[in-house]
Amino acid sequence: MNAGSVFALGSFRLHSGAILPQAKLVYRTYGSLDPDRSNVILYPTSYAAQHTDIEWLIQPDGILDPTRYFIVIPNMFGNGLSTSPSQLEDAADFSVTHHDNVAAQDRLLREVFGVEELQLVYGWSMGAQQAYHWAVLHPERVRRLAALCGTARTTEHNIVFLRSLEAALLADPAWDGTRFVAAPERGFRAFSRIYASWAASQAFYREGLYKKLGYADLEDYLSRAWEASYRRRQAIDLLGMLRIWIASDVSANSRHQSDLSRALGSIVARTLVMPSATDLYFTPEDCAADAAAIADARLLTIPSIWGHRAGNPYQNPEDARFIQRAIRQLLAE
Secondary structure, eight states: OOOOEEEEEEEEEOTTSOEEEEEEEEEEEESOOOTTOOOEEEOOOOTTOOHHHHGGGBSTTSSBOTTTOEEEEEOOTTSSSSSOGGGSSSGGGOOOOHHHHHHHHHHHHHHHHOOOOBSEEEEETHHHHHHHHHHHHSGGGBSEEEEESOOSBOOHHHHHHHHHHHHHHHTSTTBOSSSBSSOOHHHHHHHHHHHHHHHSOHHHHHTTHHHHTTOSSHHHHIIIIIIHHHTTSOHHHHHHHHHHHHHOBTTOSTTTTTOHHHHHHTOOSEEEEEOBTTOSSSOHHHHHHHHHTSTTOEEOOBOOSSGGGGGSOTTOHHHHHHHHHHHHHHHHO
């Protein structure tokens, strides 16, 4: 397992104006950078994921091919590797948004690799949110955008889901109002079951697909696939990332003045928007609305019953092949 490289950001000024002390960005690269630096793909992480969780699709003849491209995975602030609430003396200092993730990634690309232009920004879920931010904040530098199962602004319905996750953690007696004084055992249990109910579709459960993955029954699946996964992260970091997700809005800047249509209309990248047909929180309708506001964007829905997880199909070869074909076409254009 590669722990990744560390890019020291120093005292990092956030979009809010606050300072993130001794900030760092942990990243990993795959493949070789061409001499003219023209073969770069940026692949931001998703909620609670670290680079080792999402690098499965980077392989020769995979969705992202390291024999042709130089692929950079920057770990999102809050995921436990890059600067996160659990690493700060005062977690209240963590007032990060995706504007800050993109600003840090921009510094990494420029200062470490001398990269100006990106052939593709590819992201799933919160990674798609970061990809949208890149295409809006740096339109002249992003040639292609692939946004899988994510929207440019978090919708109110999505926020209801996120607030329920937040409430599950904060209701645990381990929360003292500012921090967790112990592991929130009840909170983790509730959090993971709320997540499982939204991330996979009704049809996924109706057809019992989790049994085909080797789980004995529903409780076994919820415990070993969902609860165990989120227990790998610090609860305070899960909260921090939830708040980044809740605040996600590509138009929340001085240039676009919270006008989402104006922000999306500024994208010049060749854009592929790929929702899942059964996503319950980044819905196909919401993704289609984003695509409609982007000039010449292509909307391609993943015909899957895996819900939100269709966009990260490490257990589902059929959806992986569908995505691979679409990304190959996008990169060939």
